[in-house]
Amino acid sequence: MLYKTIIGLEIHIEPNTNSKMFCSCPQNHFGAKPNSQTCPICLGLPGALPIANKEAINKTIKLGLALGSDISKISKFYRKHYFYPDLPKSFQTSQKDNPFCIGGELMGKKINHIHLEEDAGKLIHQDGNSLIDFNRSGCALIEMVTEPVFHNVEEVISFTKELQLIARYLDISNADMEKGTMRLEANISLSTDHGLQSTAKLPDYKVELKNINSFKFLEKALIAEIERQTIALDNSEKLVQETRGYDENTKTTFSQRTKADSHDYRYFVEPDLAEIKLENSKFEILNSKLPELPEQKRKRFAEQYKISSDYINILVSDFDRANYFEVAVKLDPSLTKSIADLMINKQFDKKYAAASLVRKLKEITNVEYSSQSDLEEAIREVLYESPDIVTSYKNGKGQVIGFLIGQVQKKLGGKGNPNMVNLKLTEELTNKNF
C-alpha cells in the first residue's frame, strides 16, 4: 500500500560562541583533552550558579530573524529534569514557553520554534568502563523544531543543507555534522491519509530517529526507517512511539527506548536566571546586521551575472567562494562566465587570488583584440595627448615608444593586439605629417 511519509525535524546547532552557555569555559571543545574545559558551573557542582551568555542569545535571535520567526519580547529559561550520568545537575537548562524565536519558515517549510539550551557531557564507553567527558557539558546549543511538514527524504536533505548554509552565512555556526556542531533528530510516521492537511489527522505514533551525524547517514537512515514502517504497516503491525538509532553495518534502525520509559521532565522556570527582556531597538540592530542570505544571493546572481543555476548553486553554497567570484568579476566583468568556469571546473580559486586569476585568465583565454578602427583612434588620441613624448621620439629617443604603447593599451582596456599596436604606432610616428 502507498503511504504518505510525515517527517518533523529537531535540529541542534552548536553556535560558535567564545564561551559556554552559562559559564566562561570555552565553547569549542573539538579535540580538547577530556575534562580540560570545565568549572564548577558546567560541572554542576553544589553552590554554582549560571549566568546567561548574551552572544549565544544574539546568535539564536539572528537565526530567528533570518527565518522570519517572531522574537519573544520576554523569554525565559526552564529546568528540564532527567537523570543521566552526563547531566551533572540532573536538569538541563533549556526553554519551554516563550522560547527566543517562535514560528518562521525555510524553503516553504514551517518552523515551530527555535530555542536555546545547554548541551550535556559526553559518555565514552571503553574497555568495559564508562567515562564522562564534561568538556561539552554546558555548551550553548540552539535547537530548531520544525512542524511535521516533510514528505520525502529529498526535502529533508535540501532543507537541512540550506539551514547549514544559512548558519554559515550568519556566522552563528559552522554547522558541521561530522564534528557534531549540527545534529539531527527526525520524527517519522506514515499516514494512510493522502489528503493530509491538518495536524489533527497525524498518525497516533511517531518514531524518533537519533544519532545521525552525516548527510549520507541521514539519507540512509530515513530510507531504512521508512521502509521498515512501510513493511510493518503492510503486515498490519501496530507501530509504537519509540526512539530508534541507525546501524551503519546492518543498514537498519534499531529500538533504543519506547514510550513506556518516557520522561516526565518536571519543567519549571529556572529561578537562577532572570527573564530576558528584548527591546525593539535590539531586533533592529540585529536585523540591520543580517547578511544577504543564500536564497537572496542566488536570485541576485541569476539577475546580475546571467550564469547557469547549477553554477549559482555551487558558488552560493560557499560564502567565501561566492565572495571570491564577485571580487574577480568586478575586475573584469567581461570574463564573468570564464571565471565561473575556472572556479567550478578547475578549482582555480583554490590556487590563485582573485586578481591573479583574472590576469591568468587573460593570458590563457583568447581575448578578442580591439578592432582596427578602435586601435587607430586610440593611437591618434595618445599621440595628440603626448606631444612632448612624440618630440622626444623624433629627436631619436626610440625607447619612449614603450610608454606610448602602454597608454594605447590603457585606452583599449588591454585588448590591443600587441603586434598591431607596435606596428601602427611606428607607422604614425614616422608619418611625415607629424
Add this chain to the structure above:
Amino acid sequence: MNNIPLTIKETQEGLKSKKFSAVELVDSYLAQIKKHNDEYNIFLTVTEELAYEKAKEIDQLGDFSNPLSGVVTSYKDIFLTKDVRTTAGSKILDSYIPQYSGTVVKKIEQAGGIMIGKLNCDAFAHGASGENSDYGATLNPWNREYVTGGSSSGSAASVAANMSLISLGSDTGGSTRQPANFCNLVGLKPTYGAISRYGVIAMSSSLDTVGSLAHTVDDIEIMYDVLKGEDGLDGNVLNARRYTLNPRPKLGIAKEYFIDGLDSEVENMILDVKKTYEKMGIEVVEISLPHTKYMVPVYYIIQPAEVSSNLGRFDGIRYGNDRNSFGEEAKRRIMLGSYVLSAGYYDAYYEKAMKVRTKIIGDFDEAFKTVDAIISPISPTPPFKLGENTKDPLKMYLEDLYTTSANIAGIPSLALPSTFSKSGLPIGFQLMGPRFSEHQLIELGKKYHQEIDYKPKTAF
C-alpha cells in the same frame, strides 16, 4: 585573656590597643569549643590550623582597619570552603571537599575575618529545629533540653556559646531568624538579590538568602555592608541604590498575625514591642496582609519543588555516597517536590502556588505604601524541647508561619532579641521592610535596643 568581647568594635579596639592579639582571640574561642562542643554538637569541622594561620597574618600586619579584621567567624556547613570539608549536614556529602569557596566566604576573608570552623545544621537546611541534621541535633546553649531552632542551628549556637563572634547562616524560610531568635541573637535575612548565593549549597533557589548572625545590630550592619553587592556570579544580585531612610518611620502590625496558634507569651512580647516603639514616638498602625493564611501552603509547594530539583545532582555517581544516605526530611521534600511538578499536577500545585506568591508580594507592596516596616513574631512559640515536634512534620512546618513571608516576597527581615520567656529562654520579633530597606530596619533595630537597654550576652 579573660573576657571575649561580644562586639566587632570592642574586638578591634582590643586588637588595636594590644590588649590581646588575634592569636589569643583564636585561643579563647578554641578553648570554648573544646570545652563545650562535644556536649552541644555545634561544630562539624573546626579549622584550627587555618584560624591560627590567618590570626598570625593579621597580628604580623598589625593593621586592623578592615571591617572584619580579627573577627572570628563560623559558617553553616552549606557554605563552600575551598579544601575544607562541606557536608550541608548530610551524610551524602560526608567526605565532600569543595574545590572553590563561596563569594561570601571570600568577602569575609578579604575583610579580615578569621574562619574557625563549619557548623552543624539541618541536612540541606531542611528544618526548623536542627534535629534533621544527619550528625545529630545541636543543643541550645541557653538550655540543653531545648532546640536551637533551625536550620542554621550551629550558627546560632556558636555565637550564643561564645565559640565565634559572628556566624553566617542561610535563610530560605526563616532558617537564620528563628535560631537567632531561640538563641538571643540578632539575625538578618537580606533582600533576595542583595547578597550573592554563589558557593552556597542551594536549597530552594528562588527563596535562598545568606543570613547573618551576631550579638548586636551594629555588627549585623557591618556584616551586611561587607557581604552585599554584585559579584558577577549570582545573576540575581543587584547593586541597589542607596535606600532613602525615612526620618519619621511608621510601623505596622498585620491583624492576620494574631491567630490561635500564637503563644500568649509571644503575643504579649509583640504588644510590648509595639508599646516600646510608641514610647519613642514611632507610630504603629494595624495593617492587613490578607494572603497570610496561604503562606505555609505556598512555601511548602515552591520550596520542595526547587529542593527536588537542586538535590537531583546527588545521584550517587559523584560526591561519594549514594541516595540511601538522604535523611527522612530530604526524602520527604524530594517526593513532595517531584509530585507538585509532575505532569498532571503542575497546574494545580506549582502553577497555582506561583500565582498566590504574586498575590503575597502584592500584599506587601500595598502595606509598604503606608508603613516603612512591619513588626511580626518570628516563631509562634518560645523555643520548644528536643523531640517535641519531630513526630509531626506538619506541626514543625507551622514553625515557618511568620518567617516564610519575607522569603516568598523577597524582602529583608531583621530578627531582634527582645526578652526571655517564663522558662528562661529567649524570645524576640522581626522587622520586615521593602526590598533593599536593610538600613532602615537596622536603624529601627538599633533604636529598639537602645530603648530597652539591650546588652549582648552569651549563654556561657
